Amino acid sequence: MSRSKTSSKIEVRQSGIHGKGVYATRRIRKDSAIIEYTGERVSEDEANERYQDNPSTYLFMVDDDTFIDGLSGGNEARFINHSCEPNCVAYLEDDRVVIHALKNIQPGVELTYDYQLTDEGEGSDATPTDYTCRCGARRCTGTMKGREA
């Protein structure tokens, strides 16, 4: 199993959900901040251009015209997968996106948050075209889109 260098509480390795994922290496307490989703901040137009040049799913939509490109200066947070029954949540703190624990998380458990993808970006090429969810949760909705989408 491939592993990469990460902060002390988490590690990146192959996921049962998709590709690489992020796993707890220690117990993580409910409500604690785990990691900031870092990367270069770009406009929607710039995100679209980057996506066309190099399709990636590491573009976190902060608001209508701000994306964080996890491929440019990003950290392990970009590997956190989506789940319909997540144990984490992405909060906007001022202008930073920070992943927090929604519950106590035991070592070895994969970290997930609800991407709540919307159709809004569908005209934009900086969003994935396949929204099918494979989180495996008992109440999986089958899609990574949010209820409002």
Ligand SMILES: C[S@@+](CC[C@H](N)C(=O)[O-])C[C@H]1O[C@@H](n2cnc3c(N)ncnc32)[C@H](O)[C@@H]1O
């Ligand atoms: C930010 S990446 C997450 C890291 C990704 N697993 C990797 O190895 O690069 C987001 C992409 O991972 C995939 N993904 C994440 N959660 C998923 C899920 N629950 N079901 C299916 N694909 C998922 C989708 O392709 C999505 O666009």
Ligand SMILES: [Zn+2]
């Ligand atoms: Zn699901």
